[in-house]
Amino acid sequence: MIDVFINITLLAFLAITAVAIVRMTNLFAIIMLFGIFSFLSASLFVVMDAVDVAFTEAAVGAGISTVLMIATMVLIKTQDEKRPAGHKPWLPLAVVIVTGAALIYGTLDIPAFGDANAPAQKHVAPHYLEKSIAETGVPNVVTSVLASYRGFDTLGEVFVVFTAGIAVLILIGGRRPKSIPNNKGRDENDA
Amino acid sequence: MTHNLILRVVSKALIPPIIIFALYVQFHGDFGPGGGFQAGVILSAALILYALVFGLDAAEQAIPPTVLRILASLGVLIYAGVGIVTLFLGGNYLEYSVLGSTQVAGQHLGILLVELGVGITVFAVMLIIFFTFADRGRP
Amino acid sequence: MMDFVIGHYNYWIAIFLMMVGFYTVISRGNLVKKIIGLNIFQVSVFLLYISMSTVQGGAAPIITDGVKLYSNPLPHVLILTAIVVGVATTALGLALVVRIKEAYGTIEEDEIHEQDHTL
Numbered sequence: 001m002i003d004v005f006i007n008i009t010l011l012a013f014l015a016i017t018a019v020a021i022v023r024m025t026n027l028f029a030i031i032m033l034f035g036i037f038s039f040l041s042a043s044l045f046v047v048m049d050a051v052d053v054a055f056t057e058a059a060v061g062a063g064i065s066t067v068l069m070i071a072t073m074v075l076i077k078t079q080d081e082k083r084p085a086g087h088k089p090w091l092p093l094a095v096v097i098v099t100g101a102a103l104i105y106g107t108l109d110i111p112a113f114g115d116a117n118a119p120a121q122k123h124v125a126p127h128y129l130e131k132s133i134a135e136t137g138v139p140n141v142v143t144s145v146l147a148s149y150r151g152f153d154t155l156g157e158v159f160v161v162f163t164a165g166i167a168v169l170i171l172i173g174g175r176r177p178k179s180i181p182n183n184k185g186r187d188e189n190d191a
Numbered sequence: 192m193t194h195n196l197i198l199r200v201v202s203k204a205l206i207p208p209i210i211i212f213a214l215y216v217q218f219h220g221d222f223g224p225g226g227g228f229q230a231g232v233i234l235s236a237a238l239i240l241y242a243l244v245f246g247l248d249a250a251e252q253a254i255p256p257t258v259l260r261i262l263a264s265l266g267v268l269i270y271a272g273v274g275i276v277t278l279f280l281g282g283n284y285l286e287y288s289v290l291g292s293t294q295v296a297g298q299h300l301g302i303l304l305v306e307l308g309v310g311i312t313v314f315a316v317m318l319i320i321f322f323t324f325a326d327r328g329r330p
Numbered sequence: 331m332m333d334f335v336i337g338h339y340n341y342w343i344a345i346f347l348m349m350v351g352f353y354t355v356i357s358r359g360n361l362v363k364k365i366i367g368l369n370i371f372q373v374s375v376f377l378l379y380i381s382m383s384t385v386q387g388g389a390a391p392i393i394t395d396g397v398k399l400y401s402n403p404l405p406h407v408l409i410l411t412a413i414v415v416g417v418a419t420t421a422l423g424l425a426l427v428v429r430i431k432e433a434y435g436t437i438e439e440d441e442i443h444e445q446d447h448t449l
Contacts, residue, residue, distance in 0.1 A: 004336060011343040014377075018350040018370055027362060034366050041373050048384045049401040051224040051392075053376070053409050055216075059232040060417045064317055065369065067239060071324040072362065072424040076431040081360040082438050092357035100349040104342060112337030114386030116399065121385060125402045133393055137295035138221045138302060141391040141403040142410070146226065147302040150407060151285045154305070155270055157411045158312050162267050164418030165316035169260075171425040172327045223392065228414055313414070320421045327428065 003047060010044045025081045031069045038062040052142045195244070202244045209237040217310050221299075227306040231313025239321050247325050256322055259315045266312025273304050340381040347374035359439035361430065365423045372416045379405045 017037045024030050038061030045054035073079075111118040128145055138144040146154050217230030242250035274285040282289035287301025351374060354367025383405035391403035427437060434442050 008339065011340065015343055015346055015350075018347050021366060021370065022350055022354050022358075027360075030363065030366060034369065037370065037373065041377065044377065045380055048380050049388060049390045050380045050383070050406050050409075051390045052226065052229075053380060053406050053413070055224050055229045056232070056410055056413050057373075057376070059229055059236065060413055061369075061373070063236050064232060064321075064417055065420055067321065068324060068421055068424055069362070069366070071321070071328075072427060075324065075328050075428050076362075076437060078362075078431075078437060081358065081363055089357040092353055095356070096349045096353045099352065100345055103345045103348070107338060107341045107345065110338065110341060110382075112333070113340045113381055114337075114384050116385050116388075118382070120382050120405075121402050125404050128403060129391065129393070129400050135294065136298040136302065138299065139393040140221055140223065140226075141393065141400070142224075142406045143220050143226050143302065143306070144298075145403055145407045146410065147305045148287060148298055151305065153407075153411060154309065155274075155285070157414055158267055158270055158309055160415050161316050161418055162263055162312055164422055165263055165319045167422050168320050168323050168425045171422075172323055172428055224390070228410065316418075324425075324428075 006047055007044070010040055010047065014040050014044070025083055027073055027079055027081060028070075030081075031066060031073065034069070035062050035066040038065065052140075198244050202240055206237050206241055209240070210234060213237065217306065218303075220306055221302065227309030228313055231310040232317060234310075234314045235317035235321070238318055242321070242325065247322070247329070251322065254318065256319065259319050259322070263312055263315035263319060266308045266310070266315065269308030269311065270305055273301060273308070277301075341378065344374050344378040344381065347371075347377065350374075361427045361437045361439065362424075365420060365427070368423075369416065369420060372412070376409045376412065379409055 014037065017033055017040065021030055021033050021037065024033070038057060042054045042058035042062065045051075045057060115121075128141055128149060132141045132144045133139060136144045136148050138148075213230045213234035216225035216233060217227065220226035220230070238250060238254065241253065273287075273290075277286050277289050278284055280289040285301075288294040288297045290300050291297030348371055351367045351369070351371030354370065355364050358364060358367070383402040385399055385401050388399040388401045389397045391400045391406065393400075430442070431437050434445055436442060436445075
């Protein structure tokens with residue numbers, strides 16, 4: 001009973017933080033709220049027994065992502081989001097409501113949260129849970145699935161991370177060009 | 192520098208335990224939560240803390256960006272290289288069982304090496320990205 | 331009825347967060363805010379998957395003696411990969427924002443369009 005209560009409270013905080021992020025205009029406040037959002041979702045993952053995922057989300061979302069966003073904010077020297085006065089986004093709101101309604105209609109048939117007889121728990125997962133120690137000798141099933149049973153996916157992921165590093169180096173690896181911005185079509189010479 | 196004093200003293204005390212914790216998470220990923228990704232990110236967080244408190248120049252002196260680029264490629268090479276080694280030893284690509292005398296020993300060695308490669312690459316790439324962003328802002 | 335709501339509450343909040351992130355991406359003009367909206371969307375998708383993998387009364391999927399019921403480890407692996415790919419995408423998006431700011435002088439979408447169309 002108590003973990004249902006904790007679940008509901010954390011989810012409510014998540015929803016409130018997300019709505020606050022949409023409504024605010026100061027970029028620094030938004031970035032800090034995003035750090036809080038990441039931490040709340042990491043706590044939620046712990047409550048839902050996903051410890052590896054919580055570890056990664058806390059380190060990556062609340063650590064690296066927030067630091068990079070603050071570094072960007074320093075580089076672009078912009079503090080506030082500009083919101084024009086008569087800005088009434090009716091079309092995006094309508095699209096969002098229709099999509100949300102369709103998705104909620106789709107979840108009406110999902111097995112209840114925590115059901116041990118759901119189809120998701122039946123096919124491959126019991127095999128991994130039973131055979132992990134016998135076939136790989138590793139008690140942490142997530143590590144053995146990540147590195148051994150599904151090793152190719154992890155190879156692809158390492159390549160993605162490496163490519164992202166190279167791409168960031170190509171994009172902003174040189175020194176900042178000395179010319180003033182707002183001149184389109186000028187020659188940029190990165191060192 | 193008094194407003195920086197607390198930060199400097201506390202980070203000097205904290206950065207070595209953070210690095211040790213990252214190594215612990217890397218090598219105990221088999222027995223508890225953890226593994227390559229988490230360890231790489233925590234290790235890079237320790238160095239980002241060092242760069243934030245003691246200055247970017249000190250951090251770039253501790254780990255030059257050229258070494259970081261080599262480390263990033265090294266991690267990918269270790270991971271793909273384990274697959275090639277298993278090819279040479281007679282198994283399929285990334286079939287760890289042929290690396291040791293028994294299947295379990297081979298799998299354990301393979302998982303260890305692969306997670307090491309992942310950890311090295313993630314650490315190097317996170318630090319590359321941070322140093323690149325920080326360097327762009329220097330006049 | 332109450333059981334139905336408690337059993338599906340997680341999914342509905344995940345969809346609500348998904349829609350909040352989606353709305354931020356399509357209705358706000360500031361580029362950094364769009365990237366943050368994309369991140370909110372990603373976290374809500376992780377929430378959806380991890381909710382589908384929990385088992386009531388189960389433990390974390392680390393094999394220990396005496397524990398009979400474990401949570402499903404397969405979505406955990408998927409989401410681990412997704413988190414790291416998400417941060418790679420965010421870093422790349424932010425690098426592009428920095429370059430756009432240096433080239434156009436602004437990061438508001440309508441001003442960028444104006445500069446493109448008044449040539």
